[in-house]
Amino acid sequence: MTLYLQIFFSTLALSFGILHLILYLYNRRTKSNLFFSIFLFLYALNIFFDYQAMLTSADQHLYYLRWHRAVMPYNPIFAVLFFYYAFDFKIPNYFWVLVAGLAITGSLAVMEPMDNFVLVQAPLLLIIGEAIRILIEAIRQRKDDAWIFAAGFILLFLFSLYDLLMDLGLYDAWYGIKNGYPFGFALLIICASIYLARDFARANKTILEQEREAKEMEITQKVLEAEDRRKAKELEEAREVQLSMLPECKSDLGHYEFCFEMHPATEVGGDYYDYETNGDNKITVVIGDATNHGMKAGMMVSIMKSLFLSHINKMNIREFLNHCSRTIRQMKLKNLFMALMLVKIDGDRLEVSSAGIPPLLIYRQETDTVEEIKIKGMPLGAVETFPYETEEVKLNPGDTVLLMTDGLAELFNQDRESFGIDRLKERFMENTEKPVNEIVESLFAAGDEWRGDAKQNDDITLVAFRLNSDRNV
Structure with a gap:
């Protein structure tokens, strides 16, 4: 019977160990399998030497008992190492003290298997206590299936209690089973x-699940990329439409170079x-800046283009500006306005x-000087009517006029300083x-040099014209 038990338990432990x-070899990140396999191999040796000590003669009994004490x-x-890794617990420093204690007392038990075996009991009980602590903590933290280990330890405790009571002489072995553990x-x-x-x-x-999520993310990413391409195409088409509504850089208009x-x-x-x-010699020049930029601002440009072409030659400047402001306001575009400057050129005279x-x-x-003409006025769409001011200016041959939106003057560099x-x-x-x-071109180049790697946050528009000195007005 003893031989069969030895074969059964040793083979069981060895099989599960393999x-x-x-x-572990299939998935080396799961070290709990490695420590559990080592535990099982040692357990198989432990069972083999324990039963072998009972099966052999008295002179060989001590030999196998020493091997049992060594393992x-x-x-x-x-x-316990298996428990730490199975439940993702950090190994405390005191565990290595218990390991040292077991190694030392185990060595002493090898020298005197009977007398010194009691020395192993103290560190052994402490390390069993650590295993129980880990299980209790795992159950408290609701670690997956921690109760399965708890059930296994309860069963081990009951069978070990059987051995203890039998060693104390409280009852004889049942069915000849002298080792219950x-x-x-x-x-x-x-378990x-x-x-x-x-x-x-x-x-x-x-x-x-991760593979499924990765595939879903890949599909989502492809959909987003397709959507981005579609939007980019639409934006490019909108850009082309907008640019088609704007005049190209003209070299000559009447007596002026533009x-x-x-x-x-x-x-x-x-x-x-x-x-x-x-x-x-009668030219009307307009330059405007819609609030913000992008598609909404592009819509405002389209509105302004329509109003300009439809009414600029039918109204004076004040009438035109108030008509545009009233029309934009009636469209209820909320916080979308248009800042605008109008210049009517009649020969060598400007009305601004x-x-x-x-x-x-x-x-x-x-005089080799730059004259600055400031005229205050509310952006179009802010109010229905406003007393817009006009100013008349006379140009001389060779004089150059520059109109601009605020994009260049308010262009920031990397130190958040404006061009000015x-x-x-x-x-x-x-x-x-x-x-x-x-x-x-030189002004745009100066802006790019000033900006450096900083982002351009606003549109920049420049309109320049000069009254040619070689033409009579």
Whole structure:
């Protein structure tokens, strides 16, 4: 009977040990399988030497008992290491003190298997107490299936109690079973294996869920990319439509050399510029800046374009500005307004009005100075009517006029410093001998140099024109 029990329990432990070693080799991140397999291999040796000591003669009994004492202290060490990793607990420093205690007392028990075996009991009880603490903490923290380990330990305790009561002489062995703890360990092995199997199933389920989520994210990403491409295409189309509504940089209009240019901050800009002619030497130039930029601002540009083409030659400046402001306000566009400057050119005379646009600059060739014309006015759409002011200016041949939105003057560099109107006037002065298109290009280049790697946060529009000195007005 004893031989059969030895074979059964040793083979059981060895088989499960090989199984969990294979599981570890399959997934090396799960170290709990490694420690459990080592625990089972040691347990198989422990059972073999314990039963072998009972099966052999008296002279060999001590030999196998020494081997039993050499293996037995390390059995619970790897069991507790298994618990730490199974429940994701940090290994405390005092655990290594218990390991040292078991190693030392185990060595003493090898030298005197009978007399010194009692020395192993103290660190052994402490390390069993640590295992119980881990289980209680795992159950308290509601770790998955911690109760399975608790059930295994209760069964081991009951079978070990059987051995203790039998050693105390309170009853004789039942059915010739002199060692009850192997049955308890067998049940603990089964419980631990059930736990690891369920844990393995949970891990596989998590992997499958992660793969499913990854596929869903991939599909979502592809949908978003397709949507982004669609939106980008729509924005590009909207940009092309908007640019088609704006005049190209003109070299000559009547007696004037012109340049119009805009650098939008986004695909669809909120700045607007245009011109309209009405008879010889009569030109109306407009420059505007819708609040914000993007699609809403682009819509305001379209509205302003329609109003400009429909009414600019039918109304004077004040009538036109109030008509536009009233129309925009009636459209109930909420906080969407249009700052605007109008310049009516009749020969060498300009009539200027502004609805919230930066000053107009005039370079006087005769005096080599820059004149600044500031006219205050509410942006269009802010109120239904406003007493917009106008100012008349006479140009001389060679004089150059610069209209602008606030994008360049308010352009920030990496230190959050604005370009400023004074720096803009200085750069304008430095380039007044150049053709107007080169003046505009130099101002944009100065802005890019100032901005550096900082983002352009607003549209920049410049309109420059010069009364040609070689033509009579």
